[in-house]
Amino acid sequence: MKRAVTALVIAALVGVLGWRIAVKVKEGGGNDGRGPRRAGFAVAVEISPVEKATVREVSLFTGTLQPRARFVVSPKIAGRLEKLTVDVGDAVRSGDLIAELDDAEYAQQAAQARAELAVARASVAECKSTLEMAERELERVKALREKKVASESELDEQDARYTAARAKHAVALAEVTRREAALKAAEVRLSYTRIRVEWPDADAPRVVGERFVDEGEMLQPNAPIVSVLDNNVMIAQIDVIERDYPRIRIGQPAVLITDGFPDREFTGRILRIAPLLKELSRQARVEIELANEDGVLKPGMFVRARIEFDRHADVTVVPVAALARRDGHQGVFVADTAEKKARFVPVKAGITEGERVEIVEPALSGSVVTLGHHLLEDGAAIALPGEEPAAGAGAPGPGSRGGRAGGGR
Numbered sequence: 349m350k351r352a353v354t355a356l357v358i359a360a361l362v363g364v365l366g367w368r369i370a371v372k373v374k375e376g377g378g379n380d381g382r383g384p385r386r387a388g389f390a391v392a393v394e395i396s397p398v399e400k401a402t403v404r405e406v407s408l409f410t411g412t413l414q415p416r417a418r419f420v421v422s423p424k425i426a427g428r429l430e431k432l433t434v435d436v437g438d439a440v441r442s443g444d445l446i447a448e449l450d451d452a453e454y455a456q457q458a459a460q461a462r463a464e465l466a467v468a469r470a471s472v473a474e475c476k477s478t479l480e481m482a483e484r485e486l487e488r489v490k491a492l493r494e495k496k497v498a499s500e501s502e503l504d505e506q507d508a509r510y511t512a513a514r515a516k517h518a519v520a521l522a523e524v525t526r527r528e529a530a531l532k533a534a535e536v537r538l539s540y541t542r543i544r545v546e547w548p549d550a551d552a553p554r555v556v557g558e559r560f561v562d563e564g565e566m567l568q569p570n571a572p573i574v575s576v577l578d579n580n581v582m583i584a585q586i587d588v589i590e591r592d593y594p595r596i597r598i599g600q601p602a603v604l605i606t607d608g609f610p611d612r613e614f615t616g617r618i619l620r621i622a623p624l625l626k627e628l629s630r631q632a633r634v635e636i637e638l639a640n641e642d643g644v645l646k647p648g649m650f651v652r653a654r655i656e657f658d659r660h661a662d663v664t665v666v667p668v669a670a671l672a673r674r675d676g677h678q679g680v681f682v683a684d685t686a687e688k689k690a691r692f693v694p695v696k697a698g699i700t701e702g703e704r705v706e707i708v709e710p711a712l713s714g715s716v717v718t719l720g721h722h723l724l725e726d727g728a729a730i731a732l733p734g735e736e737p738a739a740g741a742g743a744p745g746p747g748s749r750g751g752r753a754g755g756g757r
Contacts, residue, residue, distance in 0.1 A: 390729040393690070393720035395683045398712045401665045403701045405658040409634075411586030413606075413649040416637070417547070417578035418557065422570045423449060424540045429565050434556050434574060442550035447573055451541035458538045461531035468520065468527040475517040482506070482513040545576055554578050557647070577647060582640045584616060584651050587631040595657050596621055602636045603654045606645070614638050614645065618655075660699055664707045668700060670716040674726070680707075681717040681724050685732065690717055692726040 427449035434446045489506040492498035547554070557577040561567065584604055588596055600618045616638030625632045636653060670680045679694040698706030717724065
């Protein structure tokens with residue numbers, strides 16, 4: 349907007365200057381009052397000094413702020429939401445309890461699993477006792493058989509009883525293991541009724557971004573309850589065009605501003621660069637990381653990012669308005685303030701920053717014409733600000749008017 353207003357003002361000044369020059373030309377024309385202005389008529393111009401300064405090549409990109417991390421808290425099981433302990437904007441820490449589901453059904457399942465485990469353990473004790481008795485009886489029959497008191501069939505029968513008792517004991521032990529697993533599963537399901545938030549960086553608090561449900565609602569597994577944001581560090585996502593993409597580097601500094609805080613600048617560094625450009629837009633996604641210690645930046649804010657690609661210190665600079673083209677060459681009109689002449693000098697321009705442009709070559713000094721050069725040619729006479737355009741060679745003198753000698757009527 350500022351550049352547009354400046355351009356309009358310059359255009360208006362050029363128009364007024366052109367009108368003044370036309371009037372002067374008409375007043376200082378030939379004896380017949382016709383034809384163009386005579387050669388050597390001084391053109392009113394504005395000049396600006398050639399300076400030494402530091403210029404930067406900076407590109408401006410637009411984007412959106414996002415939190416460094418965001419996740420949605422959901423239940424793993426179905427149930428009625430009995431209690432919600434947080435709301436939008438609340439700070440939470442890793443491990444905090446944020447919601448509770450109705451746990452009556454899951455508590456009953458856990459109690460039943462404990463009872464079944466107790467029965468299984470009692471069965472193990474019974475089977476163990478039976479196995480011990482069968483083992484002692486087998487040893488007794490073996491002793492009697494060695495003394496030829498017990499028969500071979502009695503020994504075989506007792507050995508089969510021992511084997512059966514040992515198998516029943518093994519089954520009872522396996523049943524205990526199964527019941528223990530069932531109890532653990534029931535207790536895990538019961539623990540799911542108490543919903544907590546957790547993340548790796550447990551020391552850094554986060555904030556609740558959105559709430560999706562109210563107390564009393566029936567929830568299905570994975571139904572969103574709240575979202576949790578990490579706003580301690582923000583990520584600015586910008587899109588970079590193909591021309592600038594090769595100049596982006598990870599770790600490159602960037603300065604960001606947002607409409608919410610127009611008088612404040614935030615410093616960040618490029619964190620990630622997408623390895624591809626989108627085919628439709630020919631742009632690549634670039635992420636800039638910046639600290640948000642005071643929490644003023646919020647996700648979704650529109651930002652403008654300035655990235656510096658190059659910097660030249662102590663170089664020759666002139667106003668951009670001084671650039672002109674003659675015979676296909678870009679250059680500037682250097683003002684000779686002593687001779688009141690303008691000399692066209694072809695130049696090679698470098699970095700442009702704002703209203704200034706770097707002159708790479710040749711070396712310049714003095715002042716350059718910034719307004720009125722569209723009426724100049726190499727060696728043209730000029731009138732500096734505050735001076736009346738003076739007549740040059742072949743031009744009418746101060747006492748002439750309408751091409752006649754002064755004093756006559």
